[in-house]
Amino acid sequence: MLRIALPNKGRLADDARELFTDAGLDIRARGERALTASLGDLFEAIFVRAQDIPEFVADGAADAGITGADLVAESNRDLETLADLGFGRCRLAVAATDESGIEAIGHVPQGARVATSFPRLTQAYFAAAGRTVELVPVSGAAEIAPHLGIADVIVDLVSTGSTLRVNGLHEVATILESSARMVVAGNRRRTEAMQPLDDLVAALQSVLRARCQRYLMANVPRSRLADVRRVLPGLNGPTVVDIMNSGEHVAVHAVVPASDVYRIVAQLKSLEAEGILVTRIERLMP
Numbered sequence: 001m002l003r004i005a006l007p008n009k010g011r012l013a014d015d016a017r018e019l020f021t022d023a024g025l026d027i028r029a030r031g032e033r034a035l036t037a038s039l040g041d042l043f044e045a046i047f048v049r050a051q052d053i054p055e056f057v058a059d060g061a062a063d064a065g066i067t068g069a070d071l072v073a074e075s076n077r078d079l080e081t082l083a084d085l086g087f088g089r090c091r092l093a094v095a096a097t098d099e100s101g102i103e104a105i106g107h108v109p110q111g112a113r114v115a116t117s118f119p120r121l122t123q124a125y126f127a128a129a130g131r132t133v134e135l136v137p138v139s140g141a142a143e144i145a146p147h148l149g150i151a152d153v154i155v156d157l158v159s160t161g162s163t164l165r166v167n168g169l170h171e172v173a174t175i176l177e178s179s180a181r182m183v184v185a186g187n188r189r190r191t192e193a194m195q196p197l198d199d200l201v202a203a204l205q206s207v208l209r210a211r212c213q214r215y216l217m218a219n220v221p222r223s224r225l226a227d228v229r230r231v232l233p234g235l236n237g238p239t240v241v242d243i244m245n246s247g248e249h250v251a252v253h254a255v256v257p258a259s260d261v262y263r264i265v266a267q268l269k270s271l272e273a274e275g276i277l278v279t280r281i282e283r284l285m286p
C-alpha cells in the first residue's frame with residue numbers, strides 16, 4: 001500500500017478529505033482519533049501536522065503528501081509537486097502596522113525586527129531585497145507581535161486579509177502565493193509500484209476540473225441551432241441529438257463553466273429553448 005500524508009487539522013484538512021471522497025476514495029478511519037485510515041484499496045492515509053508533511057515525504061515516511069506550497073517552500077526539502085489542488089489559497093505577505101508609515105519593502109528600516117513562523121523564506125526574501133532584518137521566530141499569531149513591541153513588521157499568511165485589518169496591519173509585499181499541493185520526494189524512484197500515485201493524481205484533477213463546470217441540456221428549435229452554437233461553445237462544441245417524434249426541436253448538450261450558467265440560460269431562453277437542465281459533473285477528463 002502506498003502511504004499518503006494528509007493534514008490532521010487546520011484549513012487544509014477538510015478540503016483534502018472532501019477531495020478524496022469526491023474522487024471515490026473512501027477514508028475509513030479505524031476509530032475517532034485514529035492517526036491512520038485506509039484510502040480506497042491501494043492507499044493508506046496518515047494524518048499528521050501540515051508542517052511536518054514535507055519532512056515525512058522527503059524522508060520516505062510517506063510516499064506522497066498534501067500540504068501547502070508555503071510549507072513546502074519553507075521546508076527547503078527536495079520535493080516534486082505533482083499537482084496544484086487549488087484549495088487553501090493564501091499568500092505569504094509582509095505586513096506592517098498602519099501607523100508605521102511602511103508602504104513598500106524599501107521603507108522597512110535596516111535592522112527591523114520581523115516576527116514570523118516562516119524564518120527561511122523571510123530571511124531569503126529580505127536578503128534578496130537588500131534588507132538586513134532581525135528574525136523574531138513565533139509559531140503562530142504573528143499579528144500580535146508588533147502590538148507587544150517585539151517586532152516592527154510581520155511575515156504571515158493572508159487569505160481574506162481580515163485578520164490583518166482587525167489587528168491594525170496592512171500588506172506591504174507578497175513573498176509567495178500558496179495553495180494545497182500534492183508532493184512526492186524529488187529523488188523518488190519511478191518504479192511500477194508508484195503507478196497508482198499517477199492514477200490518483202489524474203483522478204483528483206478530474207474532480208477539481210469538474211467542480212467548476214456544469215453539464216447543460218436544453219431542447220431548442222432546429223431553426224435556431226446556429227445561434228445556439230454561438231451561446232454554447234462546450235468542450236468541443238455542443239452535442240446535438242435528435243428528439244424522437246419531433247422534427248422541430250433538437251436536444252443540445254454541453255459542458256459549460258459554472259460561472260457562465262446564469263448568462264447562458266438567459267441567452268438560451270431568448271432563443272426559445274425549453275426543458276433546460278443543468279447538472280453537476282463528478283469527473284471531467286478532457
Ligand code: AMP
Binds near residue numbers: 068141156160162164
Ligand atoms: P485571513 O484573516 O482570512 O487573511 O486569514 C489569516 C489568518 O489565517 C492568519 O492567521 C493565517 O496564518 C491563517 N491562514 C490563512 N490562510 C491559510 C492557509 N491557507 N493555511 C494556513 N493558515 C492560513
